[in-house]
Amino acid sequence: MKKGRAGDESVWWSNTRHMLKAYIKHIEMLKHGCTEDDPAYQWCKEQGVVRVEIELKRRLLNDLDMVDIKNITDEKLVKVFHEQTEIFNAVDRTDEPDILDAIPPRSRIHAAAWMAGQDLRQLLPNGTFYRHAKVLRDYGIDITEPRNVESFPVKVRIVEMKPLQMPDWYSLEDQHESHLKAVGE
Structure with missing residues (x-):
């Protein structure tokens, strides 16, 4: 593809x-x-x-x-x-802490290198690269795609979860009236 x-x-x-x-x-x-x-x-x-x-x-x-x-x-x-x-x-599992433990030992080091941002095409012979790509695909890892990884200093980020607010331009009353007309109030 x-x-x-x-x-x-x-x-x-x-x-x-x-x-x-x-x-x-x-x-x-x-x-x-x-x-x-x-x-x-x-x-x-x-x-x-x-x-x-x-x-x-x-x-x-x-x-x-x-x-x-x-x-x-x-x-x-x-x-x-x-x-x-x-x-x-399909879920990207590469951020799961135990993902490497689930990968067969022969492919584990290649998965870790890719996750760290290494270009495995430059490190492995073609046949080896595609053999590991096939194995790792079953674990949600696609080493044929470059991994966009950059090292940053560690930073704590707090994410606040809150309910989604409906847009100001949206009105439930208009929707309710339309529904009542549609069902023949």
């Missing part, structure tokens, strides 16, 4: 069946003419919204019997979206 990125805000993966794109929504909104004072822009930025899109290519459309537009349904599209985005549900 081919991978690419556009700046720090978007990435894509593509093969002969589909193209999967993910990008930071508020940055993309600015590129398309939105202003920074727009409530939707501000909300997307505050929430950290990432938009995911999938382009289905003819090969996958044919396999799914969706080449003819009359065969395309919302149910089929939702199912394909969930199947193709399942990879985003």
Whole structure:
């Protein structure tokens, strides 16, 4: 599968069946003419919204019997979206303290080196590199991707958890009235 990125805000993966794109929504909104004072822009930025899109290519459309537009349904599209985005549900376990203990001993040192920011392509012969890449993928580690690690002095950071506040421009009363009209009060 081919991978690419556009700046720090978007990435894509593509093969002969589909193209999967993910990008930071508020940055993309600015590129398309939105202003920074727009409530939707501000909300997307505050929430950290990432938009995911999938382009289905003819090969996958044919396999799914969706080449003819009359065969395309919302149910089929939702199912394909969930199947193709399942990879985003995989958890990056590289920050777990015991992850190295779970890795087979022969690959453990390579995982540790990658986690420390080493470029293993420069350190290992090609065959060895790909053999360990295959093993480590089962543990949520992809040594084929560069690890962006920089050493910083140790700093304590306190993260305050609090309930999400609804945007000022959103009204529950308007939603309640719309719902009552929809159900025929």
